[in-house]
Amino acid sequence: GASSRADTHNSHLFTPYCGRIITMSAPSSPSRQESPSPFDALPHNIAASGILSFITSTDWLNFRLASRACFQIVHGADCDDSKRGISTTADVNSSVTTASIDEDSESCESLWRLALVRDYMFDSDEADGDGDILHQCFRSPVEPQRDGDAFLSTADRFTASNSFISWKHWRKLDLRLHSFSYRNGRKIQASEKLVAPYFLRASSLWQKIEQWCDDENRSRSLGSEIKSTLLPGRSLDEDLQEGHIDIDDSIHASALKATYAFYAGQCDLSDRSNPFTGLFGGFQAYHIISSSRWSEPSFARNYIIIARGEMNLTVMELNTGQVYYIPQGGRTRRLLATPVSGEICQRRVVNGGIQEEIITTSIDSKDSILRWFEEHANRLYQGYYSVSNIISNVPGTPNGGRTLLSILRYPALSDTANCSRAVTRGVEVVASALFVPEMEMFVYSIRLRLLAPDDEGYLSAEARGFESCQLLSRHWSISKISPNSNVIEVEEVRGEGVIGLYPLLYEGRYINYEDGGETETDHGSGYFSYQSCTQANQPGSLEGSLQFVPGSVAEPSGDVFNARVAPFPLNFSQFLY
16 A cells, blocks of 8 residues: 555655665755666557556655656656656645646556556546546645635535546545554554545435525525534544544444544534424434434444434444444344345235245445445435424424424335325325334324315315315225235224324315314414324235315214225335434
8 A cells, every 4th residue: 555645755666676676766856867777768658568467656756756757657748847846735726727748648547547546546437437436536725724614615625637537636635534654653443434436425415415405495504504413524534543432343333434524413403493403314203203303423332423313323433334223212232324245035026926036245344334325415415304393283282383304214106116295176195104113113104285276286275166275084905914924914903083182174284173173272384193003013005095074073074984004115225314
C-alpha cells in the first residue's frame, strides 16, 4: 500500500531493474542539470506496466524526479521543466485544465487507473472500461477546516480530467480522513482504509436525501426541519480511538466513515416543538407513537449506535460491519436490518394462493450500513413514504388543531407492490402495512376520503348519490400462511366503526364522531387515517370492506353500501428502520 504521507519525497528510490538494485538520486530542483536515468531508453509503456506497476504509487512520485524521461513515464510525454514540480500538496481546487498531465498518454492513464484500483479500491473491471467512474472524486478545502464545518459536502464531488488528478484528490481526502491517526503514528488497518466507491455511494444517497428535503411537494415543511437537525459530517478517525475501540484488522469501519463524512447524525429532538422529525420516520398505532432519528456516533463495546427510536435501537457491529435492529420490550433480542448472504425463501399470499420465491444473495456485510441508508434514501426519493400528521386520530385524544409532521413509514401509493387503492362511489380507501418488531405486530394503516373534483376517480354528488357519507362498520379477511403447512388460514373480523371512531366524509374533509356516530369530537382535511394491528406470526395479506351510510347516522339519505378495501400484503421487511 501507499505510504501514509504522499507529499513526503525520499532522497533515494530503490526499485528492481534487470535483476539488480538501482539507486536514483532525485534532483533537488527542476532546474538542476540532469544525469541520464537507466529508464530513459525504455519505451514508456514498458516502464509503466513492467516496472512501476510493482512499486507503490507514492514511490512513483519519487521516481518521476529522477529525470525528464522518468517524469514523462509517470505523467505523459507532454511535459516541460515548469511542470516537473507537481506535488500532491498542490492546490487541488485549481482548474484541472492547467494540470500537467498528458490526457492522450494511454500508458500514463493506465498507470494511474491501476493506482486508483490498488490504493482506493475501485473495481478493476471499471478500470478496464472508459474510466469515467474512476475520475469521480471530491475537492478538498484549501484552508484548514473550522469547528462546525462538514468534513465533506455532496457539492464537493466533481469529475477529474484524468486518473492522476482523481488519484491526487483521493490522496488528499485520505490524509484528511486519517489525520488523527497519522499525527499519532498509528497504522491504518486494511479494513478501515478509504474505499473510494463507498464515498461515491454515500454522496449519491445523501444527495437524494437533500433533494427530498428541498422539495416541498414531497417533504412539505418537514424537509427543512429535518435538514436543520443534521449535524456536520466528520471523519470518525478520532471518534473510533476515543471510543476505546480496539482497532485492528477485524474492525470494518470503511463504509461507516463514508456514511458519516457528509452528515454525522441528528441533534437531540426532545426539546424541539416537533420531536417526530427523525430522519427514519415513524408510525402511530393506538396510543403508541414512535419515531426514529439518526444518532450521533455513540460507541458501546464492539457496536456503534446509528439510530434511536422510542422503542428500538439500530446498531452496526464493528467486527462484521452488519447492521442490526434491536427492539426493546419484545422477546426478540436483535434482528438483521439488512439482507445477508445465503438463500431466502420468501412466502407471500397473492390472489388467494401462496407464492414462493427463493432468493440467493451473495452480500458482503462490510457495506451493510451503506445499503441500509441507500434503501431508505431510495424510498424517500421514489415517494414510497408519505409526510403527514403522526398524531392524527389517536383514540380518545382530540387533535386540538395540532399538526406534528413526520415521515410515515407505512408504504404510500407510489409503492404499488405494498400499498393498495380502491374507489367505491367516490370513497377512496388506501391501505398498507408495516412490520413492527418491538410490538411483534403488523401495523396496518387505512386512509379514507371522499374524492374532490381534482382527484382521480372523482364522481359528482349527483353521480354517487350523496353529498356526504358516514362509516358504520368494518369487515376484514386476514389471510396468513400456516406455520406448519402450505395452507392459507383465513380469519374474518367484523366490528363497529374503526378504533371507536365513525368518520363523516365530505369532499376534501371529514368530521370525527364517537358513541356510535352521534358525538362529534374533532375534524380534519384530506385523508381520515387510522392504524390498527394484527399479529405478525406469519406473512399474509389483508382485504375487506367498510360499510358506509349516505348522509349521516343521524340523517341517512340512502341504503348502506360497502367501500372496498383492496388486498395489501403483510410481509416481513428485509430492511428494518
